[in-house]
Structure formats: C-alpha cells, structure tokens
Amino acid sequence: MKIINTTNEKLIVLVTCLGMFLSTLDTGIINVALPTLTKEFDSNLTILMWTVTLYTLMLVSFIIMFGKLGDAIGKMKIFNLGVILFGFSSLLCALSSTEFLLIAFRGMQGIGASMVQATAAALIGTQISNQKQGKALGIFSIAIGLGPIFGPSLGSFLLNFSSWPMLFLINIPFVLLIIVINQFLMKNIKEKTGKLNFDFLGNGLLIIMLSTLILAITFLKSKVALILIAVCLLSLWSFIKYEKRIMNPLVPLSWLSNKYLLSLLYGIFTLGGSMALGFVIPPFYIEQNLKLNSLIVGFVNLSAPLGMVISSHFSNKLINKFHNQSLLMISIMLMGLTYLIIGLIQDNILIWQLIVLLTMFGIGCGIYLPINTGSLLNLVKQSQQATAGSLQRMVQNLGIALYSAISSFVITISNNYGNSIQGYKILWITASITLLISFIVTLKMLVNNQNINKKLNR
Template identity: 40%
Template sequence: MEKRTNQLIIFTAGTGMFLSTLDTGIINVALPTLVRAFDSSISMMTWTITLYTLALVSTIIIFGRIGDKLGRLRVYTSGLIVFFIASIACGLAISPIMLILSRALQGIGAAMLQSTAAAIISAAIPKKEQGAAFGTLGMLIGLGPVLGPAIGGLLLSIGSWRWIFWINIPFIIFGLLGCRYITKRIQETKNSIPINWTGNIFFALTSFALLWSISVFSEKGFWSMSVIGAFLCFIVFLLGFLGWERKAAQPILDLKQWKKSAFILPIAGIFVLGGSTSLGFIIPPYFLEEVIHLLPWQIGLINLSAPLGLMVFSNISGGLINKKGTGRLMIYGLVLMTSSYTVLTMMQSSWPLFYLIMLLFVFGAGAGNFMPANTSAIMNAASEEIQGVSGAIQRMVQNLGIAIYAAVASAFISGYSETDITGLMSGIRGAWTFAAVTLLIVFIAFLYGYRSRKY
C-alpha cells in the first residue's frame, strides 16, 4: 500500500509539471493557426506565450511561500483548479485579448503547480527513494515537450484549435483525483512563518519588469525606449526589494542560503540548463526550415531529439542518485551538454542531419543526468520549512534562463540572417557559442566545488 501511495504521489505531482511543458509545446505549434483564426498578427499571438511566462515567473515564489505555510497539496490542488478554469477559458476565447488574458491565468495556475510539485515529493517520499522519484519527475517534464508538438499537430489536423487547450482536462481530473487520495493518507508539515507580502510584491514586480524588458528587447532591440524604461523599472524594483529584504524579519530569499555552495551552484546550473535547453528548441527549426528546407512534420520529429534524451536519461539518473551522489551526476550531465554544444559551435550548412540529431540527443542525455540530481541537491540544501520556496526558486530560475537565452538567440539570428545563408549560419553558431561558453563556466565552477567538497 505504501509503495502504491508513493507512486501516486510522484505521478500526481508530475502531472502539473507535465501539463505546463505540454502546453508550451502545443501553443508553439498552434501560433500560425491562431493568427489565421483571429485574423491577427504573429506579434500579437506571441503574447500568449510571453504573458504566460510573465505570470508564472512573477508569482511562483509567492505560491511557494504560501504552500510552505498553508500546505503544498492545498496550493497544488488549487493550481489544478485554476489551470482547469483557464484551459476552458482559452478554448472558449472569441478574441486575441481574451485568449492572452486566459493564458496569463493559466500561467498563474502553472506557478501554483510548479512551486509545490518538488516540495510535495521531498516532504512525502522517504529520502532513500527520492532520487528515483525526482528521476520520474524529470521524465514527466521531458515528456511534455515530446508529446506537445505531436498532440498539437494532430489536434490541429483533425479538429478545432480549441482542443489544444481542452486536451488538458483529463490530465487535470487525474491530478485532482490523485490529490484527493493523497490528502487522506499523508499528513503535511506546515510552518507558522508569516508571509512577507511586501517583499513578495516587490519580487513579483521585479521579475515582471525584467521579463518584460527581455520580451520587448527580442522584438525592438536594446535602445528602444520601451526596453530602457522596463529595464529602469527592473532596477528600481530590485533595489526596493533588496532594501526591504535586508530589514525583513522573514525574508523571501534568505541571503545566508545564497552563500552556500551546495545551494548556489545547483541554482546557477539550472539557470544555464534552462537557457541552453531553450536554444535546442529555437535554433534547429531555423536551420532545418531556412537552410535544409524540411517540411514542418519533419522538423518536429528532429526537434524531439533533445527532449527524448532528457526523458530517457532522467529516469536512469534518478535511480543512480543514492549510488553516485548528486554532485557527480550533475558533472556528468554538464560534460555531455558542454561537449555537444561545443561541437555545434562549428555547425555547417553541409552537415548531415544525423550529426544534428545525435548532438541534440547527447545534450538531452546530459540534461537528463543533470536535472533529477539538481532538484535533489536544491531540495536537500534547504530546511524543511522552506521546501516550497526552494522548489519555486528552482523553477523560477530555470524559466528566467529560458527567457534570457531565447532573447539572446533571437538577437544573434535576426542580427545575421538578413544577409544570406552564410549570415544565418554565423548567427546560429554565435548562439551555440554563447550557450557553450556559459555551460563551460558552470562546469568549471561545479568541478571546483566538487573537488573542494562544497556540495
């Protein structure tokens, strides 16, 4: 009975992570269809992705803290309900504005799910079984990008675009039933630490301003007044946040925690992992469509290489955490990721497709080694009363990496691609180089930390 309960806890917690990544893959595929359906523009429809990310990142820490205080399962269950309502609303949208606002609500639901999923596992699953549990969680996270484009393409081919949102409903129902079952069988640990509302509001505004400036930068360039204005707001809110946190009795981000190598190194690693993974989704389609001239379904299949590697090796890595240790597995993952992207910095238009497929798969394998160990390291470095906040920080930092690296990749590609194929390839190699260099820096830091036995 205990084993069955533990498995249900893992899959229930993983449902929310799976939904948030599934939805991203589906919406990316559907953007051209949504442009036609609403007689809108691609820049307008892109806000269905941007505002989702803004809402998620700017509220995830708040829900992590609320989960620590009121119960992670309660917040997680509420997140499933919010995601359910938002998915229905997205499918019923009759205008671009209604769809974009519904996606923002969906982002808030995703924040409630992502901020508590890992904490539910770390609090309810015995320590000796957590490695395998986080491995399964990583597999479910990788499964979303694998199935998203395929399910989205199928639904768009045989039915209405509205079903790309309503497909969430059966998964949400499974998650809600799982939460009901688990609530009756486990006793959650809660804490009485008061919620720092002022600090949370400052943090939400800081995150929102940063991501807004990044989003506009990718469209208008750095010297746009809207970018400069948003970035100045980010600086003001950041200073206000840091000033408040220094005197707050219960700071959101405990500065003592950020001085621990066992915490800060995995956090730096998940930032670079999130960013470099996003390039694995963004760059190959440019190359395959503009240079190789493949059909969309062929591009979709090739783009599954990285998430497939992540999904397979997450499951393997999770089972090895107790034997190998989190530090060693994260280093193994960084070796694979850095090596694959370093080779991609030499990418040529004449390369056989097999090279790209294998290199993306190797990167995914490295990410699969890294992610479960990273989650385990971050959760174990935090005290029991802030498990929700720690899980939220991990997901927030990963999403920030995705947004920042996506903007950098867009700048590289758009900056060079206006000339010819040679220029496009220069931009692509520049983006790969940026990711490879940052991966190498983090790898060196991890290697130093591991040899110094700092984690």
C-alpha cells in the same frame, strides 16, 4: 513526514509529473497557433503574442509567492488549487470569443501553472522515501523536459486534425484525473505546515522586478527594453534592501551566501536556456536551410527527451554509486561538449549527427536535473522546500525566456545578413561556454569541500 505507502508514493509521482508536464506543455503549445488565431480573431501578431508573454509573466512572477504559501499552509493544497485553476482557465481559453479574453484567461492559466510548479518538486522531496527519491526525481525531470518540446509538435497535430480550442480542451481530462487522485492523497497523507508570515511588500517588489525583466526580454529589439531594464534593476535594489531589514524575508538571505546553492541555481539557469536552444534552432535549420519536411523537425526535437528517458534507467544507480557533485560535473561537461561540437560542425552537420548529439545532451540533462533538484532541496529545511523548489523553477524559466529571446534576435540578425548558419554557430557555442562555466563553478565547489573535509579530519 515521509510516507511509506507505496501506492501513495506512486500516485504522488504520477500527479506531480502530469501537472508539471501540462504546465510546461502549455508554455509553447500556442506558439504554432498564432497565425491561425490571427485569422480567427481578425487581429495581429503583436497583440496575440501576449497569449505567450502573459502566461510566462504570470508563471514566473507568482511562483515564489505560491512556494512560500505551500510551505506555510500545505504543498498539496496549493498544488491541487493550481491544477483546478489551470483546468478551469484552460476551459475558458477554449471558449474565448475575442483575443483579449483569450489573453486574460492565458494569464489565469499562468497563475495556475505557477501554483503547480511551485510545489511539485517539493511534494516529491517531502512525501517520497529517500530510497525512491532519486528515481522519482528522474521521472519528474523527464516530465519537465518533454513538456516544452512536445508543445509545438502536439499543437501542429491538433491544428491539422481539429480546431484551435482543442489546444486547451486537451488539458481537461488530465486535469480531472489529477484532481480525483489529489482528493484521495489529501485524505491519506499528512503535511507539516508552519506559521504564515507573508511578505507582501517584498513579493510586490519581486513581481515588479520579474515582470519588467520578462517584458524587457520580450521587447529586446525595442528601445522600451532599456526603460524596463532600469525599472527591473531599481526594483531589484529595493527588494534586496527591504528584505535585509525584515524578520521573515521572502527568500531566506542565508541562501544568498550559500555558494553551493548559488552554483546549483546558475546551473539550472544555463540548463533551462540550453534546453530552449535545443528546440528553437533545429526547426529553423531543418526547414529554412535544409528545406526538409517539418516532420523531420519532430524527430529531431524528440532526441533530447529520448536521451533523458535513456538516462532515467541508470541515473538512480549512478546517484547511489557516485558523489553527486562529481555527477553534476560529468553531466555538465557532456552537455557543454555536445553543444560545442554542434556549433563547430554546424556548416556541414548531418541530420543523424544532430540527432545523436542532441540525444547525448539529453542523457547529460537527464543525469543533471534530478541531482540538481535533489541537492537543492536537501540544502534547505523540509519546511522550506516549496520555496526552494519554486525558486529553482523560476530561475529555469528565466533561462528559457532569456535564451529563447536572444536566439530569436540572433537568428533574425543573421538572416538579414544572409548568413543564418553563422548565427546558429554563435548560439550553440555561446550556450556551451555558459555550461562549461557552470562546470568550472561546480569543480571549484568540489575542491573547496574536499579542502574543508581535509581540515576537519586533521
């Protein structure tokens, strides 16, 4: 049921954006603290890297399950429980006395984040009026974009002026605010729920598949990655075979035959990965190659979010005026061309040029992301929107994880050969190619739809 109370709608946008911002912020906020934590716990980097890996692993592995549960028992319930678990585990992280406790509580935090991310977009899709959905999704997209980029910057600031537990304690006031608002909303909105037919075996196979994939990405440089990929492929084959036989599959198989839906998922995968490059490469280039202050990195990393903020002011008007698929193509082309230009001029690129180009990328991202989310939610029944939203977030997180791992691998190899600039160029151009492939896929979908409409009008 669409709510018409303006106050409720504003509060829905506020809590979903805050929840999404916190859950994406904590994906990377701890990265800059790894050297500090290594000294604090008298441990080593290999062990403490699990504070990053386990968070991502839990987030990706359980997100579909909570999306399915949200559709069945209520999206707001799952969202609220996720916020509570996220806040409680943040407190436990701050109080951790050993590295192993910190790793365990980071896993709990990842589960809470998966509950939040699984239901946040669907709450906007089901509880915001159609007239205001475009603007709401635009603001929501900014929250998604700001979190991963602000994480390292905020982490550095907190470590300079406080101690490492503050990385987690900073979540608590925002969590409490969300919980208070959620209690009000749960009394004032109504959600359609359905029958819970949960696919435990299918979800188990999906968790094995995603876990081994994330671990393979994490240990990309190791021979163990080959074993993990083999297990991943085997569990994927078993998952597909099993899901075809049951009445209520975890993800409706009809979605896999919908080419437009698949093109949207591919688009969000490449977008997530491309966004990851935008905040992985600049720190290396600015600090290691240009020998500039890390403060410059902060300014450059704000370029893409700035572009998203700029586009949020006019994206809703564009959505109302132009066809969604046309806007998807234009925004993908803009993002692909900006990365291609960065790659081609990487040898002599100036800071102001990098800032301008990343801002242009952010503008394209700010147009693309709300349209992708809205289009995906509109392709499925309202009773399945949490499942669809969680699938989108899972795919985007996989893109971020894969591109980040590949970036680290390529940068390390190029540094070993004394030609880091060449590594950056390869990454920018490769990302632009994947975006341009997404453009071609979207163009093909647009042409096919036009041909179908012509046949129907004859």
